[in-house]
Amino acid sequence: MKLPRRTFLHLAAGAAALPAVSRMAMAQPYPSRPVRIIVGQAAGSGSDTAARLIGQWLSERLGQQFIIDNRPGAAGNIATEAVVRALPDGHTLLLVNAGNAINATLYDKLNFNFIRDIAPVAGIFRVPQVMEVNPSVPVKTVSEFIAYAKANPGKVNMASAGIGSVHHVAGELFKFMTGVDMVHVPYRGTTPALTDLLAGQAQVMFDVTPSSTPHIRAGKLRALAVTTSTRADVLPEIPIMGDFVPGYEASAWLGFGAPKDTPGAIIGMLNREVNAGLADPAIKTRIADLGGTVLAISPAEFGKLIADETEKWAKVVKFANIKPE
Numbered sequence: 001m002k003l004p005r006r007t008f009l010h011l012a013a014g015a016a017a018l019p020a021v022s023r024m025a026m027a028q029p030y031p032s033r034p035v036r037i038i039v040g041q042a043a044g045s046g047s048d049t050a051a052r053l054i055g056q057w058l059s060e061r062l063g064q065q066f067i068i069d070n071r072p073g074a075a076g077n078i079a080t081e082a083v084v085r086a087l088p089d090g091h092t093l094l095l096v097n098a099g100n101a102i103n104a105t106l107y108d109k110l111n112f113n114f115i116r117d118i119a120p121v122a123g124i125f126r127v128p129q130v131m132e133v134n135p136s137v138p139v140k141t142v143s144e145f146i147a148y149a150k151a152n153p154g155k156v157n158m159a160s161a162g163i164g165s166v167h168h169v170a171g172e173l174f175k176f177m178t179g180v181d182m183v184h185v186p187y188r189g190t191t192p193a194l195t196d197l198l199a200g201q202a203q204v205m206f207d208v209t210p211s212s213t214p215h216i217r218a219g220k221l222r223a224l225a226v227t228t229s230t231r232a233d234v235l236p237e238i239p240i241m242g243d244f245v246p247g248y249e250a251s252a253w254l255g256f257g258a259p260k261d262t263p264g265a266i267i268g269m270l271n272r273e274v275n276a277g278l279a280d281p282a283i284k285t286r287i288a289d290l291g292g293t294v295l296a297i298s299p300a301e302f303g304k305l306i307a308d309e310t311e312k313w314a315k316v317v318k319f320a321n322i323k324p325e
Contacts, residue, residue: 030090030266031064037256038069038083039095040076046210046290050124050254051095053286057277058270066093075103075164075324077110084112088259090266094118096257098166101309105317106164106324115310118257120303121267122274123295125287126253127208129170129227130235132216134200142224142244145204149180158182159193159202163325167193169313170206170227170250172320177245186325197221208252209234209291227251234291253295253309255302271299 037055041047048070055066071079076099086092096118104114112118131142137156139145149156160167163186175182185202187193190211196202198220205212206227213234215221225241226232227250241248256274258267277283278294287294297305316322 030269031062033091034065034067035091035093036067036069037093037095038071038079040072040079040097040099041070041095042072043068043070046127046208047095047097047254049290050287050292053283054124054256054274054277057280057283058273061273061276075099075106075162077103077107080114080118081111083257083259084117086259088119088261088263090258090262090270092259093121093270094257096120096255096306098252098309098313099164101306102164102166102169102313102317104310105314106322115303115307117260119260119262119267120299120306121256121258122271122299123253123255123297123302123305124274124278125290125292126228126251126295127210127290127292128232128235128251129166129206129208130212130216130232130238131174131204131206131224131227131241132197132212132221133204133224134197134202135219135222136200137203137222139224140222142239142241145224146178146180146244149182153181154183156180156182156204157185157202159185159187159197159205161190161193162186162188164317164322166208166250166252167206168322169316169320171204172322173248173250173316174206174241174245176316176319177248206250213291232291233288233293253305255295255305267299 037051039048039051051068055068058066071082080094080100083092083094100114139148158171193205194211197205209232212221216223223235223238226235226238227241229242229249231240275296278296284294
């Protein structure tokens with residue numbers, strides 16, 4: 001089909017202008033509109049609290065609202081898929097947590113590959129877990145617990161916040177590395193699991209420190225060890241698990257991710273601003289109150305953490321033959 005000369009020149013001029021228009025769009029200041037932080041946990045959860053804390057900081061620093069969009073369900077996979085399908089322009093972020101690393105192996109038929117489809121942006125904090133028992137259990141150290149569990153096979157109930165939760169896989173890692181037998185009892189969340197642990201219906205739990213520390217300090221639970229490689233600031237007198245089970249390490253952690261192909265300049269800006277927030281004394285104090293330690297790292301370092309955690313928990317999920325609910 002032949003086009004009239006005037007029409008052809010008009011279309012050619014328009015085509016030639018496209019790269020310039022694209023460059024102009026890319027040159028627009030970021031963020032140019034409100035940014036959504038999609039959180040796979042309910043409002044009021046520890047994850048939600050952290051997202052709002054950093055979101056407020058970013059709103060003040062970057063001049064646009066960073067809005068928290070809670071989308072709980074399917075162990076965080078609903079939230080993750082929403083971000084995977086979002087435009088890669090930095091205006092949709094995901095609150096990433098250890099569950100994403102666990103889910104990569106736990107679920108066989110996800111509509112995404114987390115490591116491939118989510119670009120790491122920034123860490124926020126890491127939270128220790130604590131191995132704790134009901135005071136009726138006649139042990140005071142991890143070594144004594146191992147001996148007690150081996151002498152009472154099938155009689156020690158291990159509570160968790162649900163199948164595939166950080167509580168669950170931390171306990172399964174302990175079983176894998178020590179050879180003890182514990183009966184996993186999943187609950188729908190941390191609160192009902194703690195309720196039964198406090199009542200003596202369960203004997204042990206690998207809980208995160210924010211929810212358990214008050215009960216430990218009140219003498220209602222007995223802490224045996226924290227699961228991180230260093231002692232926890234909130235429980236400085238409690239030894240680390242590695243002192244009893246060499247090489248053991250587990251923790252909960254949070255950070256931000258974005259859809260793949262998000263421009264590196266936007267990821268770099270967000271990383272710098274998040275890390276600046278993590279250096280702010282008020283935010284550091286608030287994170288410490290939550291039982292966490294700041295995770296001020298580069299996107300590449302956060303990506304390595306995610307990859308390492310995904311590989312570690314894949315081994316545990318396969319060893320324990322964990323299946324989703």
